[in-house]
Amino acid sequence: MRTGEKLPSIAVIGAQWGDEGKGKITDFEAGRADMVVRYQGGSNAGHTIKVGEEVFALHILPSGIVRPGVINVIGNGVIVDLISLDKEIADVQDRGRSVDGLRISDRANIILNWHRLLDGAEERLRGKKGVGTTGKGIGPCYSDKIARNGIRMGDLLDAELLEERLDTVMPMKLKTMEMLEVRLAQTRDELLSELLAYGKKYGRYITDTSVLVNDALDHGKNVLFEGAQGTMLDIDHGTYPFVTSSNCVAGAICTGAGVGPKRVDEIMGILKAYTTRVGAGPFPTELNDATGELLMNVGGEFGTTTGRPRRCGWLDLLIVEHAARLNGLTQFAVTKLDVLNDMKKLKVATAYEIDGKHMEHFPGNFMMLERAVPVYEELDGWQGWKAGETMEIVRGGYDALPKEMRHYIGYIEKRSKVPVKIVSIGKGREETIRR
Numbered sequence: 001m002r003t004g005e006k007l008p009s010i011a012v013i014g015a016q017w018g019d020e021g022k023g024k025i026t027d028f029e030a031g032r033a034d035m036v037v038r039y040q041g042g043s044n045a046g047h048t049i050k051v052g053e054e055v056f057a058l059h060i061l062p063s064g065i066v067r068p069g070v071i072n073v074i075g076n077g078v079i080v081d082l083i084s085l086d087k088e089i090a091d092v093q094d095r096g097r098s099v100d101g102l103r104i105s106d107r108a109n110i111i112l113n114w115h116r117l118l119d120g121a122e123e124r125l126r127g128k129k130g131v132g133t134t135g136k137g138i139g140p141c142y143s144d145k146i147a148r149n150g151i152r153m154g155d156l157l158d159a160e161l162l163e164e165r166l167d168t169v170m171p172m173k174l175k176t177m178e179m180l181e182v183r184l185a186q187t188r189d190e191l192l193s194e195l196l197a198y199g200k201k202y203g204r205y206i207t208d209t210s211v212l213v214n215d216a217l218d219h220g221k222n223v224l225f226e227g228a229q230g231t232m233l234d235i236d237h238g239t240y241p242f243v244t245s246s247n248c249v250a251g252a253i254c255t256g257a258g259v260g261p262k263r264v265d266e267i268m269g270i271l272k273a274y275t276t277r278v279g280a281g282p283f284p285t286e287l288n289d290a291t292g293e294l295l296m297n298v299g300g301e302f303g304t305t306t307g308r309p310r311r312c313g314w315l316d317l318l319i320v321e322h323a324a325r326l327n328g329l330t331q332f333a334v335t336k337l338d339v340l341n342d343m344k345k346l347k348v349a350t351a352y353e354i355d356g357k358h359m360e361h362f363p364g365n366f367m368m369l370e371r372a373v374p375v376y377e378e379l380d381g382w383q384g385w386k387a388g389e390t391m392e393i394v395r396g397g398y399d400a401l402p403k404e405m406r407h408y409i410g411y412i413e414k415r416s417k418v419p420v421k422i423v424s425i426g427k428g429r430e431e432t433i434r435r
């Protein structure tokens with residue numbers, strides 16, 4: 001075991017619309033982990049890690065890949081983009097990291113070219129009502145998985161099985177593509193040999209990862225479950241239909257990693273100190289003004305996967321409460337508090353007024369949400385924190401933080417009834433305070 005000390009198994013879950021800093025906090029926590037497990041989503045995720053001057057942007061590899069000696073698992077609930085996997089493995093190897101500890105579930109579905117083509121075609125047909133997807137084929141791939149038309153990682157290791165699957169699935173997909181006027185630039189035989197080649201290349205990583213993860217837990221290893229996306233992008237509990245196509249809440253760990261509900265001890269919500277969202281959909285506390293622009297520029301709010309600017313707004317306590325309840329959060333890590341430095345006043349939404357009604361729980365109707373007027377409380381900001389002082393503040397610990405910042409954190413705790421255990425005040429691994 002890396003630390004010699006048995007720690008609770010822990011989940012890292014996005015509390016908002018993604019990009020809360022899950023990569024950074026997973027990497028921070030992975031210093032004590034033996035195993036990091038991704039269990040949902042695909043390469044729509046973009047998790048950034050900064051170690052010294054090195055920056056990693058991971059889409060499909062779990063964030064533990066940056067730490068030597070960690071076993072990194074891509075669970076059955078993830079959908080695997082083989083092109084992205086190929087690129088990312090080459091990139092981390094070029095940068096001196098080993099992928100020997102990588103394991104990929106034999107049950108994980110694969111994103112194929114038709115998923116990418118259909119993602120694009122569906123978005124075009126939605127027109128102005130588009131979801132603003134990442135274009136990675138996520139929706140069509142998860143749809144096929146549920147419709148039992150998927151190809152799985154394990155299929156790549158068995159030519160006979162793979163041929164049978166392709167011959168069952170491909171004619172249906174060709175019909176759908178014809179209807180939606182997109183064309184696959186690949187024959188059945190070309191696709192078959194491409195997939196078999198991937199099987200040869202990655203066969204040694206493909207295994208029954210549920211057995212692996214449960215064994216690790218049984219042997220007292222420290223296991224971390226790394227979520228992708230966030231609670232508000234969850235297919236059931238997010239701002240449907242402006243969501244991703246997987247469950248992103250903590251419950252997805254069971255199905256997506258193949259573990260029972262009692263195997264996760266601590267569930268940490270990652271909460272950005274303000275709110276951002278990429279893509280379309282309702283966003284009640286969005287700021288379409290100079291303050292929103294300031295947050296975007298100071299926070300460097302540009303998508304890790306698509307480079308799109310992220311929409312920015314104030315912290316929303318209805319979302320904080322929603323995330324705490326749906327995930328059964330036992331703690332929060334609050335990130336990017338440094339981005340709010342030097343703002344005189346900070347606003348926090350405590351309720352919505354919708355059609356004359358006062359609401360304290362996040363509603364499911366997206367048209368109602370578009371009419372929501374946030375009720376704000378104004379809190380004092382903090383000033384006078386000079387650039388370059390961050391590590392001095394980190395060394396001083398929680399009590400060295402400005403008192404207004406501690407009050408802001410206390411405000412989150414009061415509403416959610418969830419303690420804030422980690423405070424992140426910079427991109428770097430070290431710019432983090434554990435309380």
Ligand code: GDP
Pocket residue numbers: 014018019020021022023024045046047048049050299300304335336337338339424425426427
């Ligand atoms: P993820 O998808 O949740 O892993 O988040 P992303 O990596 O997509 O986006 C978070 C961005 O914020 C990345 O650029 C991180 O380097 C950065 N970041 C994370 N924590 C902090 C922090 O506390 N302060 C600042 N300034 N940046 C942070």
Ligand code: IMO
Pocket residue numbers: 014017018019020044045046047131132133134135136137138139227228229230233242243244245278279280304
């Ligand atoms: P991480 O893990 C932020 C958004 C897309 C789009 C919607 C549906 O980095 O937090 P999809 O391609 O999944 O069908 O797109 O979901 N989205 C994300 N936004 N962070 C992410 O991941 C996201 N993954 C998907 O922008 O609005």
Ligand code: MG
Pocket residue numbers: 018019020045046047048304
């Ligand atoms: Mg991201």
